[in-house]
Amino acid sequence: MPFDYSKSGLPANPKWHNAAGFCKAWLDQNMTMFGPERIESFMLHQPVAAAKLIMDNCPDYSEESITLALLGPAKGLFLENERGVAVMDQIFGARTVELLKYMAGTGSAAAAGDLPRDATRLFLVEGLSTMNDQLIGRARIDKHHQVRWNILEGLEKKFAAAKGQNPALDKIFAEALTKSRAALQALDDAAKNPSAKKGPNPPKM
Numbered sequence: 001m002p003f004d005y006s007k008s009g010l011p012a013n014p015k016w017h018n019a020a021g022f023c024k025a026w027l028d029q030n031m032t033m034f035g036p037e038r039i040e041s042f043m044l045h046q047p048v049a050a051a052k053l054i055m056d057n058c059p060d061y062s063e064e065s066i067t068l069a070l071l072g073p074a075k076g077l078f079l080e081n082e083r084g085v086a087v088m089d090q091i092f093g094a095r096t097v098e099l100l101k102y103m104a105g106t107g108s109a110a111a112a113g114d115l116p117r118d119a120t121r122l123f124l125v126e127g128l129s130t131m132n133d134q135l136i137g138r139a140r141i142d143k144h145h146q147v148r149w150n151i152l153e154g155l156e157k158k159f160a161a162a163k164g165q166n167p168a169l170d171k172i173f174a175e176a177l178t179k180s181r182a183a184l185q186a187l188d189d190a191a192k193n194p195s196a197k198k199g200p201n202p203p204k205m
Contacts, residue, residue: 002036003043010051010070015063015092019070023047026074046133047072050125057168058121064096065118068103069125079104120162124169127155128176135180141187152180 003024005017020043027039034042051069054061068075078088079100089097102115103122135148156177163170 003040008044008048010048013063013066015067015096016051016070018091019067020047022074022077023070023072026072026077030073046129050122050129053125053128053169053172054121057172058166061121062095062099062114062118064093064099065121067092067096068099068118068122075100079106117165120165121169123158123162124166124173127159128173131155131176131180136176136183138183138187141191145184145187149184152177152184155180 003020005020006012008020010016010020024039024043027034027042031039031042047070050072051066054065054069078084078097085097088100099115099118103119130151135152138148159170159173159177163174
């Protein structure tokens with residue numbers, strides 16, 4: 001079943017509907033190996049879930065932060081050239097462009113305002129999506145294991161500098177960091193001592 005914004009549980013909002021549509025189109029083009037069901041699952045458990053986390057935990061959320069959360073991996077397309085920036089400005093508004101540029105490190109510090117607040121919230125919810133998808137509950141070590149450790153350490157470092165502004169989101173994020181580290185460490189421990197996973201030897205007859 002294809003993704004349907006009207007059944008996402010999010011409020012009716014043309015910008016958010018369009019943002020989710022761009023994300024879905026990006027996935028359809030770049031993640032064809034997933035198939036429709038997994039793409040729908042991704043939409044619901046990543047961009048839609050990220051948007052809801054901001055809305056549920058930050059009463060003063062901005063429309064632009066929800067827009068960028070719903071754009072997910074598609075948002076980078078709009079910064080590839082000036083035409084992309086112009087399209088984003090026309091569809092989503094100038095402040096959405098400013099927020100995306102600020103997150104990319106190319107925005108104007110003079111025009112920051114609430115942009116740092118929104119950028120921090122997007123870091124938190126996108127980091128949660130990454131941890132839930134890539135780190136928490138890992139069942140085995142694969143060729144990307146060290147990359148996962150690097151991702152976790154990067155999230156921990158950035159969180160140390162970002163926490164304090166959004167207590168509710170901070171709590172959820174900190175718990176996810178703990179679960180992520182425990183999951184990866186458990187895999188390392190099992191690899192170092194494979195016999196620890198086996199039960200006691202049966203008695204000899």
